[in-house]
């Protein structure tokens with residue numbers, strides 16, 4: 588029995604704060620980062636007003652993407668107050684409307700294709716934190732393969748804290764706490780034969796994508812994957828989400844680094860050329876729906892992967908279902924729909940939680956009442972389907 592979907596209607600709840608604190612802060616950052624025209628600023632202001640006090644207006648049928656938003660992705664939420672609709676659906680649509688407000692999708696518009704979050708992504712990629720990430724790879728040069736896999740999985744996991752949307756209204760505390768669920772051993776076991784394709788469903792650009800790329804280079808270089816497929820967004824999404832342009836910028840940054848990181852960057856550059864590294868930007872990665880509703884072509888892609896690594900909080904919500912699950916509901920149960928083995932690497936930045944023990948939940952509730960949403964905690968969870976089981980291999 589599925590638990591109720593998470594909405595934003597509770598004024599004391601996390602989602603409500605996203606609409607009433609995070610989004611206004613984001614719009615102020617956007618207006619400070621671009622010389623928007625009065626029309627663009629007015630469109631942003633109107634959108635913010637609509638989301639906070641109005642009801643959800645559909646896209647005009649001739650708008651770019653309307654065939655999906657008013658078709659396959661429509662779940663009957665238009666006309667509802669934004670905060671009464673499912674949080675995942677409503678916020679995904681909010682970012683489509685934001686892109687519309689600044690002209691990102693305008694077929695002949697001068698702002699077509701200008702990433703509204705580009706300045707933030709560029710600044711982060713050029714920053715000292717990325718220099719430190721790249722330099723730290725030299726420390727792993729003499730590590731054993733499994734030790735290196737472990738270290739790079741943790742780097743990719745904690746890289747997920749680098750999420751501007753989250754950081755607009757949250758403190759970035761140091762990572763590296765004990766994980767609330769740590770199934771790295773099961774994850775490494777799925778990589779051991781090394782013969783298959785690893786699908787890495789990326790999340791954010793910059794400080795999250797750099798460790799993702801270093802992990803991909805390691806999996807390819809150490810024979811833990813015959814191919815890595817990097818799934819990215821077809822266009823900007825929830826602020827920091829990585830697009831192909833972000834992958835190429837991060838790759839150039841990595842290849843230009845000295846030492847082990849530079850070698851990893853060149854390995855990935857060659858892997859893109861020879862097909863051991865592939866990029867996929869399926870439209871569904873920006874859909875307002877959970878992965879249980881993914882289209883057949885994407886389902887077949889994941890089904891043929893030795894392992895799918897799902898990065899980040901939003902992908903976790905879409906993988907398990909953005910619902911008020913009991914935090915102890917088994918991860919295998921809520922991911923039974925997913926074809927092929929899947930692992931989640933996620934810092935906890937929203938309400939949904941699954942696959943935790945009762946004692947862990949009790950300890951977290953006692954020690955840190957905001958544990959679900961403050962980004963201070965993280966998990967690595969794995970579901971390796973048994974042949975013949977639902978969603979099995």
Ligand SMILES: O=P(O)(O)OC[C@@]1(O)O[C@H](CO)[C@@H](O)[C@@H]1O
Pocket residue numbers: 605678747750752753790791825827898899900901902904934936937
């Ligand atoms: O997927 P990410 O980048 O790890 O996190 C995305 C996020 O910042 O945005 C959503 C709320 O706006 C939540 O899923 C989460 O807080």
